[in-house]
Amino acid sequence: MVEKFEVIVVGAGLAGLSAAYALAREGFEVVVIERGDYPGAKNVTGGRLYTRPLQNYLPELWKEAPFERAVTNEIVTLISSGKSLTLRFRSDEFVRPPAHSYTVLRGTLDRWLSKKAEEKGAMLVTKNRVDDLLKKDGKVVGVLAGGEELGADVVIACDGALSLVAEKAGLKSPGTSHDYAVGFKEVIELSSQTIEDRFGLKGQEGAAQLFLGDLTKGRFGGGFLYTNRSSLSLGLVIRIKDLTEGNPLKEAPQFLDEFKERPEIAPLIAGGEMVEYSGHVISEAGFTGLIRPFADGLLVAGDAAGFSLNVGLTVRGMEFAIASGVLAAQAVKQAREKKDFSATSLSIYQTLLENSFVLKDLKTFQHAPVFLDNPRLFQHYPRMAGDLFQSLFTVGPEPKQKFSTTIREKVSWSEAWEILKDLRKGLKI
């Protein structure tokens, strides 16, 4: 073996860079190996980061992080054919520093975080792909990267949702199309002023908008729109399995093209310049999709370990990545004190995760995937809402019915029964 480090981190995303930062700060000899030209080159978010869970995880960093806009406006839009119903929530609570959540572009954020980790003494090797794990007597003892063998006491796999490293370690099998969705988005440049005018935003405040309904034609998923400083992130998330079913079948890119043409979207992006198109897979399995995140000489953090959580109104991953990276670093520190990097020693990572918001939140919301696995949510309800409000708002040539009559007409007894059943599932969340 040519070179040996104390810790090798695979992947310069938020999990890997947070782990490297936390380790370097403690004086560890840590190297991050990244296959892209720079940190962030292969990374994609929707995206937004919630800051409050991070108050105990590298808090000194987040005050100066290059976030885009503080999200003060939460918007949910139900889309049906030719109609839409929007709920917009604004709160001063979300503004008070540190703001509740920020829109984020990974190109900026990940490069910045890597600089911070390097300042603490972490090494960064870019343009280098980790091809395999080195094992000795069944234990991970390093990696094979770019044809070179690199040794380490511990390898931390932070190589994203597909985690080929966790697969090679035997901790993970390739995901199923039921448990994973694909997110794909365009970054559309517009001036800050235009964004503030179009979304009714004050200064550097921002909006996050989620769309549900006809845009996915009943398929599990939805649309998102985040305001960055001087661009919009506009995209869709659709469960992979659902893209291979349905009649007629439709190609993924077509959903986004049609979404962009909708009257709810077209005026918001008009005149903007599309500057990037990206895509990424996301685990939608939640708690049940988690893997064992440790083995002899190996830890797994971030998306690689399945730490992502969609509960409909909030979609989270990046805070879990940061926190799990920090906890992985703590586990390595404790293991070093014992000079024991076996799975038994590293299992402290699991305990640390269980005591943190990472596994607590995933566990609390373990029923969310079951609730969301309901086609009625993605077509029937948005359509019903559209029809109901159409009737309530319409003044026609006939004498107008009482509102209660209109509602009873739109929501029959059997329909009400179905709604109650779905609500009951929802109350488990």
Add this chain to the structure above:
Amino acid sequence: MSPTPNMKAKLGKNVFKPGKEKHIIIRPGFEKDPRLKAALYVCPAGLYSENSKGEVELDIDGCLECGTCRIACGTEVLDWTYPVGGVGVQFRFG
């Protein structure tokens, strides 16, 4: 034909560094495998197409490395790895 002109223009906005080797290969003999048909619909870059012989083809240029085809079709029909270091899409915004 693979990516539509519209998609080609979209992908043209991305920074993309070509490599010598294809990092996703349809395993020989699986070109007509039913599992591969999923790729025609799931790929966000529309890189898969079906030729007149009913075989699925992949035009790797423009690949977003998202992994959707790997999950949709499986590793029995696709030999799927990431491109080597410093090759492929380089997101500037992400």
